[in-house]
Amino acid sequence: MPPRKAERRRPKTETPERDAEAAAVRGFWSGNLSFGLVSIPVSLITARRSNRVALRMLSTNGTPLRRRFFCPKDDAALEAHDIVRGYELEKDLFVPVTDDELKAIAPKLSQEIDLRRFVPLDAIDPMYFEHGYFLVPGKRSGKAYRLLAHVMEERGRAGIATFVMRGKQYLVAITARGGLLLAETLRFADELRTAADVGLGKPSEADPGAVKEFAQAIAALRANALDVEELEDTQTRRLLELIESKRRAGKDVVAAPQAPDEEESSGAEIVDLMKYLKESIAGKSTETAPRERKSPRAAKKRTVSGNTQTAPVAKKAKRRAR
Amino acid sequence: MSARAMWKGVLRVGDSSVPVKLFSALESPDIHFRLLHSKDLTPVVQALVDPDTDNVVPFEQTRRGYVGPEGEMVILKPDELTPLTPEASRDIRLTRFIPSDAIDPQQYDRPYYLGPDRSDKAYYALATALERSGLEGIAHWVMRKKEYVGALRVREGNLVLASLRHAGEVVPVSSLEMPSGPALDQKELDMAKQLMGMLEADFEPDEYRDEYRDQVLALIDSKKHGRKPKLKVVAPRARTDDLTAALSASLRAARPPAASSGKSKSKSKPTEKSRASA
Numbered sequence: 267m268p269p270r271k272a273e274r275r276r277p278k279t280e281t282p283e284r285d286a287e288a289a290a291v292r293g294f295w296s297g298n299l300s301f302g303l304v305s306i307p308v309s310l311i312t313a314r315r316s317n318r319v320a321l322r323m324l325s326t327n328g329t330p331l332r333r334r335f336f337c338p339k340d341d342a343a344l345e346a347h348d349i350v351r352g353y354e355l356e357k358d359l360f361v362p363v364t365d366d367e368l369k370a371i372a373p374k375l376s377q378e379i380d381l382r383r384f385v386p387l388d389a390i391d392p393m394y395f396e397h398g399y400f401l402v403p404g405k406r407s408g409k410a411y412r413l414l415a416h417v418m419e420e421r422g423r424a425g426i427a428t429f430v431m432r433g434k435q436y437l438v439a440i441t442a443r444g445g446l447l448l449a450e451t452l453r454f455a456d457e458l459r460t461a462a463d464v465g466l467g468k469p470s471e472a473d474p475g476a477v478k479e480f481a482q483a484i485a486a487l488r489a490n491a492l493d494v495e496e497l498e499d500t501q502t503r504r505l506l507e508l509i510e511s512k513r514r515a516g517k518d519v520v521a522a523p524q525a526p527d528e529e530e531s532s533g534a535e536i537v538d539l540m541k542y543l544k545e546s547i548a549g550k551s552t553e554t555a556p557r558e559r560k561s562p563r564a565a566k567k568r569t570v571s572g573n574t575q576t577a578p579v580a581k582k583a584k585r586r587a588r
Numbered sequence: 589m590s591a592r593a594m595w596k597g598v599l600r601v602g603d604s605s606v607p608v609k610l611f612s613a614l615e616s617p618d619i620h621f622r623l624l625h626s627k628d629l630t631p632v633v634q635a636l637v638d639p640d641t642d643n644v645v646p647f648e649q650t651r652r653g654y655v656g657p658e659g660e661m662v663i664l665k666p667d668e669l670t671p672l673t674p675e676a677s678r679d680i681r682l683t684r685f686i687p688s689d690a691i692d693p694q695q696y697d698r699p700y701y702l703g704p705d706r707s708d709k710a711y712y713a714l715a716t717a718l719e720r721s722g723l724e725g726i727a728h729w730v731m732r733k734k735e736y737v738g739a740l741r742v743r744e745g746n747l748v749l750a751s752l753r754h755a756g757e758v759v760p761v762s763s764l765e766m767p768s769g770p771a772l773d774q775k776e777l778d779m780a781k782q783l784m785g786m787l788e789a790d791f792e793p794d795e796y797r798d799e800y801r802d803q804v805l806a807l808i809d810s811k812k813h814g815r816k817p818k819l820k821v822v823a824p825r826a827r828t829d830d831l832t833a834a835l836s837a838s839l840r841a842a843r844p845p846a847a848s849s850g851k852s853k854s855k856s857k858p859t860e861k862s863r864a865s866a
Contacts, residue, residue, distance in 0.1 A: 301784075302783050302834065302835065302838025302839070303834040303835075304838060313694065313758065314753070314757060314759065317756055317757055319654065321654055322661075323650050323651075323653075324650060324651040324653045325640075325645055325649075325650065326650075328653065328661070330653065332636065333636060333637075334634070334635055335623065335633070336632060336633050336634075336635055337627075337628075337630055337632055338631075338633050339630045344625060348625060348626055348627070349623050349624065349625065350625075351624070352621060353620070354620070360622065360629045362629060367807060367811075372800070373800050383789050384784050384787050384788045384789070385789060385790060386790075392699075393696075394793065395694075398694050398758070400759075400764055408767060409770075409772070410831055412769060413777065413780050416772060417777065417784055418784070421781070421788075423784065423788065424791075426796075433800075435801075437793075437796045445766045446764060446767070450693075453614070454797065455794045455796070456615060456798075457798075458613055459591065459614065461701060464591045464613075464701050465591065466701060468745070469746060472709075472713045472715070473709055473712075476710060477713045477717045477720075480601060480714045480716075480717035481717040481720065484601065484685045486602055487683065487685050488684070489685065490686065491686060492686055492690055493684070494755055496683060496726055497695070497737055497753075497755040498755050499735075499755065501674060508664070508668060509654045518663040518664075519663075520660070523661070
């Protein structure tokens with residue numbers, strides 16, 4: 267598996283606030299932006315922050331729980347070295363793929379984003395946009411950086427390139443805004459469905475009377491700008507309010523026990539590997555990403571006691587594995 | 589191949605309603621690994637274990653804990669969290685229609701296609717009216733116990749809905765210090781414009797492939813047939829410090845390929861060894 271586990275999981279998904287903030291100060295990819303033969307040292311820093319509130323999984327008496335893997339056949343808890351990744355060729359037939367094999371084909375970190383094509387800004391459907399970064403100038407890039415940003419903005423162009431970061435290949439659009447360069451990673455064309463893929467046919471001729479009715483309904487709701495209040499994350503706000511009111515009242519407030527996920531272990535690696543694979547290979551869908559991403563400490567081998575417990579476990583594991 | 593709808597809802601525009609099916613516009617992952625017990629390749633299951641008792645704790649019996657800045661932890665119980673879940677609803681409520689350039693593209697998150705449900709008439713009437721208006725609708729809906737805000741747009745005659753990131757999730761450009769320095773050199777500006785002009789082309793998304801994904805598929809395939817996979821190596825380039833020289837060398841190098849037809853990806857890389865970092 268590619269190393270730098272802490273790095274690779276930082277920018278993609280549910281990063282708790284402190285991680286996002288840490289990433290915002292520390293550039294996690296540094297290299298050169300190439301424009302013809304001009305090479306501009308830059309660093310990428312994330313331009314996204316997750317509002318997500320990180321919650322620990324606890325037992326009823328407040329003990330942080332550990333995530334463990336079990337073999338349903340022999341009901342045994344598994345250690346990291348007992349587990350291998352497998353690609354399902356057909357139902358219940360797997361090709362095992364080892365970390366070393368994946369590591370060997372992981373693309374080598376590229377030091378370069380080579381801008382060989384500049385496209386009109388509005389030619390890129392927002393559907394392609396995936397994750398945004400700032401491209402901050404490196405120590406010696408001052409003049410060339412400003413020159414490129416200036417010309418791109420003036421011509422209304424985005425530079426397109428591919429590059430490698432965290433063991434993965436990215437398609438990226440570089441744009442300029444107010445003298446600053448931004449990088450937006452783009453989904454590859456085969457990661458997006460077409461309308462035909464989802465069964466949408468050729469649009470049929472609309473009924474003029476109905477169109478007129480909708481045109482009026484739209485006109486009645488017309489505004490010039492987005493009201494930022496509409497973007498407010500009210501669901502998160504309600505959660506934070508609940509937490510705050512309980513904290514003020516001193517209700518159910520305890521000293522935080524050391525989380526099992528704060529300990530480095532081989533167990534931690536497994537959860538990360540799965541998350542990494544979900545992100546890096548399984549398309550960057552984060553819809554089903556685990557709520558709490560951390561990991562169990564490698565614990566001693568044990569046995570699940572009682573069948574009543576394995577059933578909900580298996581169901582849950584399935585949901586997560588999707 | 590027609591995909592299955594992931595959700596069904598009803599667009600509410602003023603007093604009018606349009607029943608729709610919602611489809612993810614993202615391709616489902618084609619490489620999907622399972623974690624297996626290495627001994628017999630049985631897919632593993634996950635469980636939460638209480639470290640004190642070593643017992644598996646069923647999900648229903650778990651609590652949540654929020655760790656505050658001073659190392660204190662607030663325990664949250666299901667009967668406190670459940671009321672925070674938004675009420676389930678099929679409504680996709682349109683609150684306003686705004687010019688499409690009033691939405692910062694950085695705000696877009698996940699794209700969905702909307703398809704007509706039961707009747708085509710209202711769906712295509714709304715799509716047509718929206719396209720003619722040149723506006724985008726701001727929509728609110730609750731899906732899978734989560735509140736969404738999104739932008740309703742028209743793409744090739746069909747309605748698409750893009751979820752939007754919430755306030756605070758996009759770091760504003762203004763939070764960074766703008767690079768500053770002496771005025772740019774006019775000659776260099778002209779050369780840079782000229783060079784960019786030679787590299788201008790249409791966006792051709794189909795020309796780019798995720799080669800890593802292809803490599804993983806090739807690995808799986810070769811393992812299936814018992815072969816070793818092949819690897820690729822990329823060579824680095826040298827550089828110099830003279831910006832003007834690098835720009836003019838770039839222009840010389842870019843000229844012949846820029847004359848070739850627009851469709852082909854500019855394969856001819858500059859051959860000169862010099863690169864500038866000014």
